[in-house]
Amino acid sequence: MNKKIAMINGSLRKGSFNQTILEYIKSGLEAKGYEVTQLDISKLPLMNQDIEFPAPESVSAIREEVKKSVALWIVTPEYNGSVPAPLKNVLDWISRPVDPDVPGAPDFVNGKLVAISGAAGRSGASLVLAELKGLLQRMAMKPLEHTAGISLPMEAYETGKLILSDEHKKLFDEQINKFIEALNN
Numbered sequence: 001m002n003k004k005i006a007m008i009n010g011s012l013r014k015g016s017f018n019q020t021i022l023e024y025i026k027s028g029l030e031a032k033g034y035e036v037t038q039l040d041i042s043k044l045p046l047m048n049q050d051i052e053f054p055a056p057e058s059v060s061a062i063r064e065e066v067k068k069s070v071a072l073w074i075v076t077p078e079y080n081g082s083v084p085a086p087l088k089n090v091l092d093w094i095s096r097p098v099d100p101d102v103p104g105a106p107d108f109v110n111g112k113l114v115a116i117s118g119a120a121g122r123s124g125a126s127l128v129l130a131e132l133k134g135l136l137q138r139m140a141m142k143p144l145e146h147t148a149g150i151s152l153p154m155e156a157y158e159t160g161k162l163i164l165s166d167e168h169k170k171l172f173d174e175q176i177n178k179f180i181e182a183l184n185n
Contacts, residue, residue: 005029006069007038010076010087010118010128017119017152017162021172022075024164025117028176029073039065039090047092053100059093063106066094071113071183072141078120078128083135095139105140115144115179117172119162125149146178 007026011018026036043058045051055063066072076087083091098106116132118125129147136143148171156162164172 002068002070003034004069005034005036005071005073006065007036007073007075008041008087008090009038010074010084012042012086015160016077017156018075018077020162020164021117021119021150021168022073024169025073025075025172025176028173029179032176032180037065037069041086041090044086044089044093047089047096052096055093055098062090063094063098063108066112067106067108069112071115071179073115073179074117074132076116076118076125076128076132078118078123078125081123081127083128083131088135091135091139110140111142113142113144113179113182115147115175117148117175119150119152122151123149124151144175144179144182146175148172148175 007022009016009018009022022038026038029036039062041062044062045056045058074087077084094109095105097103114136116129118128120128126149129149133143133147150168150171152162
């Protein structure tokens with residue numbers, strides 16, 4: 001069985017709070033025997049049909065990692081109650097045809113399981129998680145029903161660091177278990 005998971009952080013910010021969550025989830029998956037790769041979306045050009053064929057090298061590299069992975073895991077902030085532009089951009093690129101003569105999403109994204117987690121302000125990332133679920137379904141992917149979002153504690157804003165509480169860890173551990181259960185069914 002393929003045990004490769006590709007992870008995406010929807011934030012490009014150095015010191016991203018969501019990177020803390022991604023690292024926690026990554027270590028949890030690795031402890032259960034999964035090989036985890038974080039995709040670098042910072043170098044992707046904006047989706048533009050004028051440069052779609054042939055795809056830029058950075059796009060081809062991301063597509064190859066998605067292709068080699070059995071599932072994706074997205075950890076994201078919420079920008080204005082929605083999907084951050086860098087995350088939307090990578091999702092647009094991976095959902096586009098890879099061959100100009102074959103329309104539609106490439107086979108390697110169809111039906112691919114995707115877990116979604118995030119941290120934001122008072123919303124607990126609920127708006128972006130719901131929006132991503134719909135977007136991923138329209139992309140013919142299979143979002144995990146069980147999402148996990150947290151509200152950032154004031155200390156994170158004050159110190160610039162997110163320290164996950166035991167409650168946060170329990171929430172993400174539960175999502176990891178649901179994800180693995182979905183992979184094995």
